[in-house]
Amino acid sequence: MNGFKTPTSEEVRQALRRIPTLQLRRVFFEGNNNPMWVRPLAAAGAFNSPPEPVAGDDGYIRESYWPEIDYLTRMAEIVPEDVVEVLRSLSASGNSWVRRAMFEIGAKIPAVHAALLVPMIIEWGAGRLGWRTDPRSQVSMVKNLLDDEQAKAGVRLANLLFRPRQGGEHKEVAVGLEEYWYTEELPRVVDSLGAAALRTVMPWLVEYEQLRGSVTDEFDASGLSRSAIGTRDHSYPSIEHALIDAVRDAAIDGIAATPEASITLISRPSILLLRRITLFAAAEALSRMSQEGRETAPIVSPAKALLFEPLSSDDSCRVEFAQLVKAIASVAPDELKDLPAIIRAGPFGSSTALRERLRRQEDDEDSLDERVRERTATWQHRLLAAIGSESLPPELQQKLSELDSEFGVIELPLAPDIGSSSWSGPTSPSTQDELSAMNSEELAAHLESWRAGDGWRGPTHEGQGRELTTLISTKPLALRGIANLIDRLRPTYLRALLSGWEAAIKAGITPDWDQLVIVTLAVLERTEPSPFPPEGNDFDDDRDYRHAKHAGIGLLEEAAKKREDFVVPERVMEQLAEILISATENDEAWREYSEADSGSGMDPLTTSLNWRWSISVRGLANLLTHGSGSPWYSEALSALERELKRPDQRGASRAVMGESLAKLYNNALEWLKANLTKLFGGNEGISVGQQVALTTALATHRYHKDVFELLREPLSAALRLDEPIAVGWKGQFKPNDQIGQWIVGAFLSGDVDLNDSLVQDFFALVSPETRGKTLGHIAWQFMHMKSADTDITQRLGELWDHRVAHVREHPEDTAELGDFYWFVKSGKYAPAWWLPRLIEAAELHGDLNSHGMVGEILADAAPAYPRESLDALQLLLRQEYDPDGRRYDLTEHAAPAVIAAGFSSKDEQLKKDARGFMNALGARGYLELEQRVQAMLEPPRKSDA
Known part of the structure; x- marks a missing residue:
């Protein structure tokens, strides 16, 4: 084989005797490119004992790198049969490097050999595939099997990775891949499944819906899973939506190729979501084949049969039902001659079926009959409007016209019933442009006379009120000169008017002050109920003046602010102040507030x-x-x-x-x-209400020396509380964090020194984590400044050194050092300052997490400070196990540059230390580290040009 020689048994034994250590084994196996050694090495037992994971005293699971697996991975494409034989002998191994290699090898060797690995992987189970395993390799192995005539094995492995199963304590549904990789990789598998995609993936979707509880023996809510079958509702990864897309696309291809068999297959489970997919896929297949000039007749008959099935008449199927009718009408309109009978039958195929669904024990037959008639008419109207007059036979065109006359035209008939993408709130009968085009009298008359109908999601007073608010916010004089608005306009429109005036004042646009005063006062004095009968549902039209009064107080609160660029005339300001002060004398608003349920979770x-x-x-x-x-x-x-x-x-x-x-x-x-x-409280104590006032003040104000001095006693009292401080505003920081930022801010500004009682209280009374977080946050703020005052950065550095000295004496407080990485990342301190402090912080802390912030910065510092950089990196990487990848930036960005800087040094001990560290990282599995170091040491090549 390309000149390779098979070693003798004695040569293999001698080789193995010469590599007793991990480093020597690594050199041997990484340098061995002879595939003829695989069988002899296996016979000699070289691959019998990959290291098993071991639990340490700290709870971490550790395992050594096994260089033998790297050799097997490289040889797999050359001698796949030999390598697979070795791998099959390792089925009991829990080594994550072995399990990773199974998939890497299975993805690139001939499928006939890869299939032999599948039973072993299935035996492991979906939850034990190895934490190092790359999901892309797993799916690539599936594709390799499916694409190379090993479909049975490929489907088995696909089921392991993608088939939903019962989840654990915190999950309804579990799968073999993380959600992101599931959604990314599923289309690749569907593509390789080809004609088998529909019968393979559809059961996954059914099982998913059953496991999450949307389909049971008693009910079926799966129709609500997707607002539009044709497009995904959400941008974030979703197993359910990935499955819906996969089944939909497979159904379209399946129906186009084998219409009757595919429609029968996907229609067999009586599940609303699958019925919606079937209707959509049949319509899409018809449309595509028609556009491509292909014969559509084979699809029309089984697709038309779907329309007669009661399940298709469910409200959730309305849009897809209409799409299929339109598709059939475009290619074979004569096939819709039975559509009037379907429409007359009503929802669920008959009035009897509908009656049984609507029947309640307390209903008498007369009221039940009325409900059946109303429901049927609504269903017919919505469905016919969705189909559209141009696709309907004459009889149904007439029916749609009659329903439009009775209930009003449905403006968006194909809008899905569910999902935020299809409907964003109340609609208005008039656009802002149309309202803007009216003069004052016309606008008032329109608002006064317009009435809301009972159409499905038709225009409402609330929708028109929102348009009115937007109009008034930019054109506050739109109703100028109109008197007696309090009696002419509904509370909904008065609220909209007041809200629009408030927005105009915020924007510095002058309203008609006299009209504003009159309307605001009239609304706040209104005690009797609204004379206008409310129209629509609860949120379509205000039932009383409570919300309008709320808008009026909001307007007064905004107008009362002192402004430099926009001035309310003093005469008007006096009137508004009088109205506001008088309004507070009424207990109505207080009762409304105090008697309301306080369990909303809102902060004060x-x-x-x-x-x-x-x-x-x-x-x-x-x-x-x-x-x-x-x-x-x-x-x-x-x-x-x-x-x-x-x-x-x-x-x-x-x-x-x-x-x-x-x-x-x-x-x-x-x-x-x-x-x-x-x-705000004081030395005698601080109540919950005073704590709320204090923490809100800290959260909503920047540090100010005079205010700080004013709040000394409340700050001290808050720090001495035994219980958690009450939160005024649930922002990013907790109360102790906010107090710390103010106290440290006072120190950095030079307003207090380290002996100040508040400084001492803060560092003595709050937790080490909070102290460290405070210092780190201020360093983070420095990072966002173009330049930081030298005195302030120097004082923060002095404070840091002071706190490190404390930790030396009190090792139990090492958590205070946890956020030092922000000093490094801030860019306001030189490496000569932060490197020795980073070393000391890492030494004292024991497991300092740099959160991916310092790798590249440490690499940049290494050429000038090779010894310090190596010492710092060794300390930051002293923990071998890194389950969450938090040290990735150190191994990826810092390690090659720092080790290369050590090799380039004239210090022989430093060179030795750098090599030892490189070998230690290599033993942990950072296989390409030496090559990257060497690449950095090689001089750049001259361009051929």
């Missing part, structure tokens, strides 16, 4: 943005921003004090005060100082 600040009462409290605070000289100041302050006395258990008003801290500091400082302890 978010809650404050969603309730009329707390919005009015924020509005009062905004009124104070105009200063003590404003006419309404004292009344607004009194009203604010009154509202803050209410027993607010949900904390919304406390969050408002925290959010308003800067406003109060700048415009009501004396009042703030006098009430500081009451609002």
Whole structure:
């Protein structure tokens, strides 16, 4: 074989005696390119004992690299029979390198040999295929088998990887591949399955729906799995949607090739999702064959038969049913002569079947008859509209016209019933452009006179209200000059009008102030129910003025803000302030807030943005921003004090005060100082409401020296709490993180030193993880600055050294060093500064995780600092086992460059250490490391040009 010589038994024994260590075995097997050694080595037992995984004291599973498997993988294409014989003897091995090689080899050797490995892999089971195994290799082995006449073995392996099975504790459904790889690789398998794809993959989809509970003996909700069979609903990986796509595409090809057999096959399970797929696939196959000029008659008859089956008349099949009718109409319209009988029969094939589905024990027969008639008419209307008049026979065209007259034209008849991609909310009878084209009188008259119908997803007052809000936000004078709007417009439109004016004020566009005052006051004073009978469902038209009042308070809160670029006339501001202050005297909003269910999970600040009462409290605070000289100041302050006395258990008003801290500091400082302890707590303690105010203030404000000094006592009290600090706003950081950022910010600004009581309290009272996270976050902030103040970076460096000194004395606090990688990544510190500190942090910590941030930076530093870089890398990689790949950037980016820098050094000990480290990493399985190092050491070649 190409001049290769088979070794004698004695040569094999001598070779094996000379390679007792891992390093020597690696050199031998990686350098051996003679395939004739496979059988003799196997006979000598060279492949009998791959190392097994071993559990360490720390709970990690470790296993040594086995260089023999690399040799077998390289020889497999040359002597596949010999290599497969060796692999079959390793069926009991749990070595992940062996299991990885099974698939790599099975993907590239002739399928007749690869098929011999399948029983062993099946015996392992889907959950024991080896954590090192590449999913692409697994699927490539399946394709190799399917493409090379080993279909039986290929389907068995495909079933192992792709067939859904009962999941564990946290999953309804389990498969042999991760979800991403499942969705990526399934199309490759379907392609190789060819004509067998439909009968292979369809059962996977059925089992998936059954396992997830959408299909049971009692009900079938699978029709809701997909809004449109033709397109996927979601961009994220989804096993279910991958299966739907695969079955759909296989069904289209199958129906085009063998129509009757394929339709029978996929129609056999009476599952709504499969019926939708069948209807769609039949329509698509007809359309494609017609466009290609191929004979369509063989498809028409079995496809038409689908239309008569009761399952096809389910509401969830409406769009696909219509698509199939349209497809048949385009190629054989005479075949639809029986369609009127199907439509007359109604849903589920007969009124009797529908009656049984709708029957309830308490219904009398008369009401049941009415419900059957209503349901049938609705079904007929929607289905005929989806088919379209041009595809209907004359009798049904007339029927559609009658239904349109009775119920109104359905504007989007083919819109799917489910899925966010098909319907985004209430629709409007008029577009914004159409509303904009009307003058004030026309617009008011239109809003006053328009009535919502009962059509399926037809236009609603809510939909038109949203268009009105958008119009008013840019054209706030659209209804200028129209009097008595409170009596002419529904509450829905009044709410839309007030919301539009609020948006206009935010954008700095001037409304008709007099009209705005009149309407706002009238809405807030309204006590009687709406005189307009609500039309549509619960969210289609406001039943009363509660939501309009909410919009009115929101408008007042926005108008009360002090602005530099947009000024509300003082006369108007006085009127609005009076309306807002008067509104808070009414207990209605407070009762609504206090009596509501508090189990929504919203934090206090978010809650404050969603309730009329707390919005009015924020509005009062905004009124104070105009200063003590404003006419309404004292009344607004009194009203604010009154509202803050209410027993607010949900904390919304406390969050408002925290959010308003800067406003109060700048415009009501004396009042703030006098009430500081009451609002935020102090040395005597800090209540839950005060904690909410404090943490909201920290979360919504940047560090400020004067405010920091103001909050000293509340900060100290919060740090000394035994229980977790109450959260005002559930942002990225927890309360102790926020307190730490303010305290460290004070130190970095030079406002306090390390002996400050708050600095000492923070580093003494919070957890080491929180301390480290605080320092790391500030270093992360440096990374995003184009330039950082030298004094500030120097002070942060000093603080870091101070904390490292603490950890040396208190090894139990090593977690404080866990985020040092941000100092390296920030780019604001030189390698001469961070390298020795990285080494020390890694030494003290023991298992420092660089989170993929320092590999390339360490590589860049290596030529100038080869010894320090090697020491740092060795410490960062001292843990052999890396199950989550968190050290990938170190082995991929840092290791080759750092080791090459060591080899290039004149320091002989450094060279020796670098080689030893390279061999150690090679023993762990980083096989290409030496070649990459050598490539870095070789001088660049001159261009042939």
